[in-house]
Amino acid sequence: MAESERDRDSAGRARSxxxxxxxxRPLPYGAEGVERQPEGVVRTAAETLREAQRLLDEGKPFHAHEVFEDAWKSGPEEERALWRGMAQLAVGLTHAARGNRTGGVRLLRRGAVGIGAYPDPHGIDVAGLAAWARALARRVEAAGAGTDEAVDAAGESPRLTR
Incomplete structure (x- = not known):
């Protein structure tokens, strides 16, 4: 598809x-896929956490990352690093579930560091999430380089709040 023929959203931005x-993961045009998360939704912290937890529990960490990304982009400046870290945890799980060990390990560790500066805001279990991310990163890394065995996204989904 030529650049001028790219898919665009209603605002004219490129969006597949x-x-x-x-x-x-993108599927061929015409295939039946999973409904995508709408972009730019402004939610309260509680709504963000509820929706992201639902998606994680369903084995859809990529979609949970999009919910966290909305919070990161629309939330108060002082919480942006928190929501970015939460998005990184979800993307880390996404990569691990896709079999991308290197990306999964890197983002799980980065997300654990990113949320670490916050003392359990909005009931988020920061210490528990950071421990979950570090443990999953160690297991994924220990499973061996050169393998593409994926983790079960739903089975590995963390609890976000206490």
Whole structure:
């Protein structure tokens, strides 16, 4: 498809209209995919956490990352690093579930550091999430380089709040 023929959203921004699977991977046009998260939704912290937890529990960490990204972009400046770290945790799980060990390990560790500066805001279990991310990163890393065995996204989904 030529650059001028790229899919665009209603605001004219480039946005692929290809359907996606539960881990956010693009599928061929015409395939049946998973409904995508709308972009730019402004939610309260509690709504963000509820929606992201639902998606994580369903094995859709890519979609949970999009919810966290909305909070990161629309939330108060002093919480942006928190929501970015939460998005990184979800993307880390996404990569691990896709079999991308290197990306999964890197983002899980980065997300754990990113949320670490926050003392359990909005009921988020920061210490528990950071420990979960570090443990999953160690397991994924120990499973061996050169393998593409994926983790079970739903089975590995963390609890976000206490």
């Amino acid at each position: 209209a290809r359907p996606r699977d539960g881990l956010g």
